[in-house]
Amino acid sequence: MSVDQSSPIEITAFDWVPEFAQGYVRDLRPRWACEEIGLDYAERLVSAIERPDWYYKEQPFGQAPMLKDGGLTYFESGAILLHLGEKDERFLPKSGQARADVVAWLFAALNSIEPYTLEVLLLKFSIDEEWAKLRRPSLVEFVEKRLGRLADALGEKEYLAGRFCIADIAMATVLREAAHTELVSLAPRLRDYVARCLARPAFDRALGAQLAVFERTEKERKRP
Amino acid sequence: MSVDQSSPIEITAFDWVPEFAQGYVRDLRPRWACEEIGLDYAERLVSAIERPDWYYKEQPFGQAPMLKDGGLTYFESGAILLHLGEKDERFLPKSGQARADVVAWLFAALNSIEPYTLEVLLLKFSIDEEWAKLRRPSLVEFVEKRLGRLADALGEKEYLAGRFCIADIAMATVLREAAHTELVSLAPRLRDYVARCLARPAFDRALGAQLAVFERTEKERKRP
Numbered sequence: 001m002s003v004d005q006s007s008p009i010e011i012t013a014f015d016w017v018p019e020f021a022q023g024y025v026r027d028l029r030p031r032w033a034c035e036e037i038g039l040d041y042a043e044r045l046v047s048a049i050e051r052p053d054w055y056y057k058e059q060p061f062g063q064a065p066m067l068k069d070g071g072l073t074y075f076e077s078g079a080i081l082l083h084l085g086e087k088d089e090r091f092l093p094k095s096g097q098a099r100a101d102v103v104a105w106l107f108a109a110l111n112s113i114e115p116y117t118l119e120v121l122l123l124k125f126s127i128d129e130e131w132a133k134l135r136r137p138s139l140v141e142f143v144e145k146r147l148g149r150l151a152d153a154l155g156e157k158e159y160l161a162g163r164f165c166i167a168d169i170a171m172a173t174v175l176r177e178a179a180h181t182e183l184v185s186l187a188p189r190l191r192d193y194v195a196r197c198l199a200r201p202a203f204d205r206a207l208g209a210q211l212a213v214f215e216r217t218e219k220e221r222k223r224p
Numbered sequence: 225m226s227v228d229q230s231s232p233i234e235i236t237a238f239d240w241v242p243e244f245a246q247g248y249v250r251d252l253r254p255r256w257a258c259e260e261i262g263l264d265y266a267e268r269l270v271s272a273i274e275r276p277d278w279y280y281k282e283q284p285f286g287q288a289p290m291l292k293d294g295g296l297t298y299f300e301s302g303a304i305l306l307h308l309g310e311k312d313e314r315f316l317p318k319s320g321q322a323r324a325d326v327v328a329w330l331f332a333a334l335n336s337i338e339p340y341t342l343e344v345l346l347l348k349f350s351i352d353e354e355w356a357k358l359r360r361p362s363l364v365e366f367v368e369k370r371l372g373r374l375a376d377a378l379g380e381k382e383y384l385a386g387r388f389c390i391a392d393i394a395m396a397t398v399l400r401e402a403a404h405t406e407l408v409s410l411a412p413r414l415r416d417y418v419a420r421c422l423a424r425p426a427f428d429r430a431l432g433a434q435l436a437v438f439e440r441t442e443k444e445r446k447r448p
Binding site for chain 2: 063129150152
């Protein structure tokens with residue numbers, strides 16, 4: 001699948017972000033879902049650096065991604081993953097315990113894991129400040145305990161709900177972000193899980209598509 | 225509606241929590257949803273203080289609530305709200321932009337607002353520590369800016385998606401928690417919004433039901 005500006009599915013992403021954020025902006029999630037499901041999508045790019053006022057009218061917090069699909073508009077990557085998942089029951093079963101598990105794990109990634117891993121990650125930007133140095137040990141201890149529970153729940157399963165689903169897209173992007181700064185040490189079981197998710201060809205294409213946008217913007221800026 | 229141990233819907237809650245958390249445990253959310261929709265529910269109580277090992281096999285992080293409904297098991301309050309919302313389209317429309325908005329706002333409450341308000345709230349428990357004192361100003365500034373965006377998005381609407389829905393249950397409980405410590409000052413528009421949500425009779429019944437459990441446990445403990 002690929003970016004196709006004639007697709008009825010449109011993902012809003014940023015046209016450029018600083019290097020530390022490249023490859024980590026959350027439009028990665030719907031791009032990855034589209035690639036798994038086999039959906040072409042169009043891109044709409046907005047500036048993250050000079051975020052236009054009108055964008056806040058569409059996205060309350062000025063974040064990416066947004067999704068348009070057949071005249072309907074979605075924001076929040078969790079809501080967008082749910083919407084895309086409805087198109088393919090391999091990634092979001094239609095009913096039963098299988099569906100309940102996928103939806104629960106999607107919320108778990110975004111409400112029980114990400115808030116804490118993101119807090120650790122954001123410490124990185126304040127690490128020269130006294131409060132951040134003092135705060136770090138107890139926070140990291142909490143996060144690693146929480147991740148230990150996650151590793152226990154994953155157990156011997158390949159993916160959170162057995163087979164790869166939209167919740168794994170959320171969880172793997174959350175854990176990948178936490179691990180890349182080496183602020184959090186993932187249990188071996190979680191490290192293997194993240195590696196297994198990121199080895200999927202669909203992830204690779206999604207990541208490539210996000211990075212291609214930034215590269216294009218950089219080239220255009222350099223043009224005399 | 226009321227607690228009815230013969231109901232097929234069962235909410236798992238804690239049998240007791242320390243006073244500061246009473247009235248704020250997240251089983252408030254499904255209790256509130258059941259009251260709005262008009263569903264009786266059974267209670268299953270577990271100890272928060274001596275959380276049993278077996279509970280982590282059902283709820284990966286040992287949190288409340290869980291929900292059982294007709295043989296299926298749900299965890300994460302967001303997933304539970306979605307499940308209960310499917311029973312009544314007044315609170316979760318079946319399709320269209322109305323549904324998209326409700327789902328987006330549900331995730332926004334739990335992923336774009338709660339992580340930050342909760343971080344402020346948790347500072348309260350460390351406020352004698354140096355890092356917490358140093359951290360507070362910049363965090364509060366960030367949170368109040370984020371809440372300002374939320375107030376802008378709410379605008380003149382009574383509720384997030386127009387009429388009261390499952391996303392308001394999530395957002396109102398998040399904001400109520402943030403406001404009760406007076407660590408965050410809510411914009412007048414948000415203060416009114418929270419007051420409007422909490423004035424609903426269903427909220428009152430849900431809160432009463434949670435508090436009744438703690439009272440019962442306290443009485444049983446005092447019994448010679």
